[in-house]
Amino acid sequence: MSKPKVGFYWCASCGGCEEAVVDLAETILKVVDAVDIVFWPVALDFKRADVEAMENGALAVSFVNGAIRTSEQEEMAELLRAKSQLIVAFGSCSHLGGIPGLANLHHQAGIFRRVYQEAPSVVNPENTVPQWRTEVPEGTLTLPVFHDTVKSLDQTIDVDYYLPGCPPPVKLIVGAVMAILENRLPAKGAVLAPDIALCHECPRKDSKPEKLLIKEFKRPHEMLTDSRQCLLAQGLLCLGPATRSGCEAPCVGANMPCTGCLGPTSHVKDQGAKVLSALASILDSNDEEQIEARLDDIVDPVGTFYRYSLPASFLYAHPSANGGPQP
Amino acid sequence: MSRKIVIDPITRLEGHGKIDIFLNDAGNVERAYFQVPELRGFEKFAEGRPAEDMPQITSRICGVCPTAHHMAATKAVDDLYQVAPPPAAKKIRELVYSTFYVEDHALHFFFLGGPDFVVGPTAPKAERNILGVLGKVGLEIGKEVIGLRKELRDLISLAGGKVIHPVFGLPGGVSRALTEEDRQQFVAGAAHAVRFARFSLGIFNDVVLKNPKYVEWILSDTYTHKTYYMGLVDRNNRVNFYDGDLRVVGPDGREFVKFPARDYLQHVAEHVEPWSYIKFCYLKDVGWNGFNEGADSGVYGVAPLARLNAADGMATPEAQAAYEQFYQTLGGRPVHHTLANHWARLIELLHAAERMQELANDPEVASPEVRTIPRETPREGIGVVEAPRGTLFHHYQTDERGVITKANLIVATQNNAARIAMSVDKAARGLIHNGQVDDGILNLIEMAFRAYDPCHGCATHALPGQMPLLVSIYDPEHRLLRTVRRD
Numbered sequence: 001m002s003k004p005k006v007g008f009y010w011c012a013s014c015g016g017c018e019e020a021v022v023d024l025a026e027t028i029l030k031v032v033d034a035v036d037i038v039f040w041p042v043a044l045d046f047k048r049a050d051v052e053a054m055e056n057g058a059l060a061v062s063f064v065n066g067a068i069r070t071s072e073q074e075e076m077a078e079l080l081r082a083k084s085q086l087i088v089a090f091g092s093c094s095h096l097g098g099i100p101g102l103a104n105l106h107h108q109a110g111i112f113r114r115v116y117q118e119a120p121s122v123v124n125p126e127n128t129v130p131q132w133r134t135e136v137p138e139g140t141l142t143l144p145v146f147h148d149t150v151k152s153l154d155q156t157i158d159v160d161y162y163l164p165g166c167p168p169p170v171k172l173i174v175g176a177v178m179a180i181l182e183n184r185l186p187a188k189g190a191v192l193a194p195d196i197a198l199c200h201e202c203p204r205k206d207s208k209p210e211k212l213l214i215k216e217f218k219r220p221h222e223m224l225t226d227s228r229q230c231l232l233a234q235g236l237l238c239l240g241p242a243t244r245s246g247c248e249a250p251c252v253g254a255n256m257p258c259t260g261c262l263g264p265t266s267h268v269k270d271q272g273a274k275v276l277s278a279l280a281s282i283l284d285s286n287d288e289e290q291i292e293a294r295l296d297d298i299v300d301p302v303g304t305f306y307r308y309s310l311p312a313s314f315l316y317a318h319p320s321a322n323g324g325p326q327p
Numbered sequence: 328m329s330r331k332i333v334i335d336p337i338t339r340l341e342g343h344g345k346i347d348i349f350l351n352d353a354g355n356v357e358r359a360y361f362q363v364p365e366l367r368g369f370e371k372f373a374e375g376r377p378a379e380d381m382p383q384i385t386s387r388i389c390g391v392c393p394t395a396h397h398m399a400a401t402k403a404v405d406d407l408y409q410v411a412p413p414p415a416a417k418k419i420r421e422l423v424y425s426t427f428y429v430e431d432h433a434l435h436f437f438f439l440g441g442p443d444f445v446v447g448p449t450a451p452k453a454e455r456n457i458l459g460v461l462g463k464v465g466l467e468i469g470k471e472v473i474g475l476r477k478e479l480r481d482l483i484s485l486a487g488g489k490v491i492h493p494v495f496g497l498p499g500g501v502s503r504a505l506t507e508e509d510r511q512q513f514v515a516g517a518a519h520a521v522r523f524a525r526f527s528l529g530i531f532n533d534v535v536l537k538n539p540k541y542v543e544w545i546l547s548d549t550y551t552h553k554t555y556y557m558g559l560v561d562r563n564n565r566v567n568f569y570d571g572d573l574r575v576v577g578p579d580g581r582e583f584v585k586f587p588a589r590d591y592l593q594h595v596a597e598h599v600e601p602w603s604y605i606k607f608c609y610l611k612d613v614g615w616n617g618f619n620e621g622a623d624s625g626v627y628g629v630a631p632l633a634r635l636n637a638a639d640g641m642a643t644p645e646a647q648a649a650y651e652q653f654y655q656t657l658g659g660r661p662v663h664h665t666l667a668n669h670w671a672r673l674i675e676l677l678h679a680a681e682r683m684q685e686l687a688n689d690p691e692v693a694s695p696e697v698r699t700i701p702r703e704t705p706r707e708g709i710g711v712v713e714a715p716r717g718t719l720f721h722h723y724q725t726d727e728r729g730v731i732t733k734a735n736l737i738v739a740t741q742n743n744a745a746r747i748a749m750s751v752d753k754a755a756r757g758l759i760h761n762g763q764v765d766d767g768i769l770n771l772i773e774m775a776f777r778a779y780d781p782c783h784g785c786a787t788h789a790l791p792g793q794m795p796l797l798v799s800i801y802d803p804e805h806r807l808l809r810t811v812r813r814d
Contacts, residue, residue, distance in 0.1 A: 016390020111368035134602040138349035141602040254488025
């Protein structure tokens with residue numbers, strides 16, 4: 001019997017997801033014995049044309065990381081969808097849009113203006129910005145066109161499963177691959193990680209008070225953080241209650257709050273809304289003005305609550321995508 | 328009438344370089360353009376974010392060198408709040424940074440740049456990879472590289488929370504102190520790193536320097552540009568990756584200017600071309616005079632070779648000896664031969680390993696005092712480190728709450744962008760004649776930019792395998808004549 005064929009691909013990403021796969025080190029060798037990796041541009045010589053030549057469904061599974069920003073990325077995602085029995089969105093960017101998804105707070109023209117014209121180190125008297133096509137004395141040069149918004153993978157193609165995290169924890173990657181090999185996958189659409197909030201596996205969970213109430217929100221540089229006590233109880237915006245577990249809380253281990261990279265559990269549709277409701281319930285006040293003042297202490301609600309999930313959120317894309325006003 | 332050759336890595340579109348080569352009627356190169364087809368706009372969406380989150384947000388620029396962005400951002404927020412971290416915190420940061428340097432430089436040599444030399448620049452392409460390297464130096468070495476990488480990356484996780492996207496940098500210190508037990512793990516890792524660095528330089532000596540043909544490649548005019556060089560130096564003008572002043576030397580090797588990071592805008596400027604998303608840095612004091620070399624052109628280089636050229640030596644003893652041998656062999660400072668970057672990188676590997684060892688053996692790194700609480704009102708902060716691929720600038724302005732209002736980032740490869748473009752153009756001109764393009768020639772052109780360990784989208788350099796290329800040759804009506812694939 002031939003081994004199942006597997007593909008890896010990356011879209012708009014930082015390369016961290018690829019590094020995470022390399023970090024499997026010896027662990028991956030067990031997996032490699034059981035499958036045939038036939039498409040992994042970063043490491044292997046098989047090319048797009050090789051994928052195009054495959055029968056539809058020839059790949060048992062493709063792992064796709066990175067968000068979707070260009071037409072080329074859309075084409076590759078669609079090609080892999082056609083050739084793969086299963087598509088796994090790999091990592092925060094693919095799953096929810098990721099940190100680069102925060103660019104959806106801005107219009108592309110605003111990004112270009114800042115980067116190529118306003119940045120203090122730029123000297124650009126002619127206000128040049130990069131062009132899709134440029135005529136140079138020798139001929140024509142082209143650059144890929146960028147869409148105005150960053151999309152998650154499932155806003156582009158049908159996705160079967162999700163591996164969450166920035167990057168996905170090694171343990172979850174191995175678990176997912178084994179589940180596929182042993183044919184014990186959950187229902188389609190599942191996130192392949194425990195469906196329970198991070199607090200449950202937090203090394204500091206015993207220090208979380210039964211009824212958590214806090215007077216004010218603090219920022220990590222403003223205080224000497226106790227290295228044993230629940231960070232939320234210390235007033236830090238730890239997103240553990242609104243974030244899925246599976247990472248074993250390495251950020252908390254380094255004495256820093258969870259920023260939510262694994263996304264929400266299946267019971268939550270919008271991670272940022274969940275954070276807001278979690279925070280509202282622990283704020284120790286019934287006075288409206290006081291509550292408002294305390295919430296004002298959160299200096300960047302959208303960037304904090306939706307750090308990794310803006311493109312997938314109800315806030316979704318830039319207003320212009322819905323015909324709204326330009327910034 | 329001209330023909331156009333496009334070298335486009337078809338499999339890794341995002342974050343890759345793209346080369347367009349225009350031929351004239353005779354089939355010789357009119358000009359080769361090196362393009363970067365990506366932009367994510369971190370400078371813009373940094374606006375509105377809390378400054379203390381920038382070390383974690385900007386690390387997402389690159390999952391291969393997240394520690395460099397994390398550290399530049401952390402230093403920028405120190406500056407923003409005018410706060411000095413306690414000595415232990417500063418040492419922990421530099422210890423982690425040195426560990427990261429060893430791991431990153433080692434990977435480049437064995438997996439990416441090394442194959443060209445260890446296996447040979449015109450060896451069959453099937454052998455020009457990590458497996459070919461292992462064929463030359465033995466499979467045990469491969470296991471050693473993987474083992475060292477894992478050990479060092481686990482150490483970064485130990486101190487930094489996560490190796491891919493660390494979380495420990497805060498204005499005024501680090502989030503977590505190291506225990507004495509943690510420190511002992513670093514001591515063991517550092518000893519391993521030093522042994523490994525010596526061994527790697529030994530391989531370079533045996534395989535490359537003892538082969539006159541390879542030395543001839545390094546010295547050849549095709550891979551040479553006489554430009555300015557920039558790098559961080561300590562008080563004694565020795566190479567430093569984490570801290571110090573920026574020093575620039577001219578094509579003649581003499582100091583041109585030395586300045587603190589805070590003054591970078593007086594000395595570094597960026598030029599915009601319509602055909603690439605990357606901006607091209609140049610020395611403001613000299614000016615932008617096109618893609619040209621020489622003292623009248625503001626083009627400068629960064630990264631290993633540039634750092635060695637910009638310094639008077641290395642800060643650690645064994646690396647210093649290697650530095651002296653380097654300049655003795657290559658005819659004195661500065662060295663303008665781009666391919667010498669590979670050798671310079673290994674000297675830096677040894678420097679990083681020795682520095683890691685010095686810091687790990689300092690009992691103070693296990694001190695519990697790792698935080699200074701910022702008291703000043705934030706306004707503006709600038710942080711600079713030497714990323715493995717060159718000088719990295721982070722510059723933030725904030726409101727009085729420390730929320731970013733403006734951010735400016737100059738990433739390592741941007742400093743090198745003009746010089747890389749020139750190297751590719753020169754290599755293409757030197758190697759393509761009468762329309763003859765084959766796989767070997769393409770690799771020789773590719774070597775011109777691989778030596779820089781370029782970091783477009785920041786993932787290009789680090790992983791096994793080679794940069795895949797597709798060359799399409801078009802007639803003047805843009806009809807495809809033929810393609811050459813370089814898998």
